[in-house]
Amino acid sequence: MLKVANLHFLVMNAASLDFPADSFDYLISIDVIEHLRLEDTITHLKEAYRVLKKGGAYIIITPNRLAGFKIPLHLYEFTNEELTRLLLSIGFSSVRAFLFRNWKWLPLILCNSNFKISLEKMHKLLKLSRILYQLLWLDYCSLVAIK
Numbered sequence: 001m002l003k004v005a006n007l008h009f010l011v012m013n014a015a016s017l018d019f020p021a022d023s024f025d026y027l028i029s030i031d032v033i034e035h036l037r038l039e040d041t042i043t044h045l046k047e048a049y050r051v052l053k054k055g056g057a058y059i060i061i062t063p064n065r066l067a068g069f070k071i072p073l074h075l076y077e078f079t080n081e082e083l084t085r086l087l088l089s090i091g092f093s094s095v096r097a098f099l100f101r102n103w104k105w106l107p108l109i110l111c112n113s114n115f116k117i118s119l120e121k122m123h124k125l126l127k128l129s130r131i132l133y134q135l136l137w138l139d140y141c142s143l144v145a146i147k
């Protein structure tokens with residue numbers, strides 16, 4: 001275990017979180033779930049839900065499949081719409097998208113996830129380029145899921 005001030009960093013299996021239920025107010029996942037197989041991602045999200053306290057928030061930042069990263073180590077990528085549906089099906093009460101850019105770990109605008117979902121649907125119709133995705137800041141799925 002690595003200790004920094006009052007933070008503790010632990011290494012463990014993302015699909016089996018070794019904590020009691022209702023342990024945390026917040027969980028943060030940055031560039032993690034795209035490295036898991038789909039079935040392990042589902043198990044991980046269920047574990048995250050289990051260890052969050054009621055009203056707790058799970059902040060997830062992961063590459064958006066529609067942005068076309070095509071990185072070999074990415075086993076499964078989601079769109080905002082797909083990840084939102086999955087989180088809601090696991091039991092999260094709400095999921096909101098926020099804009100995230102260039103590793104300045106600060107949500108710029110909290111907005112309704114329908115904003116990005118409608119742009120994803122527009123991508124299918126207009127075949128938006130990766131450059132346009134970057135300009136619109138949609139190259140990442142940036143979601144806050146509330147238990």
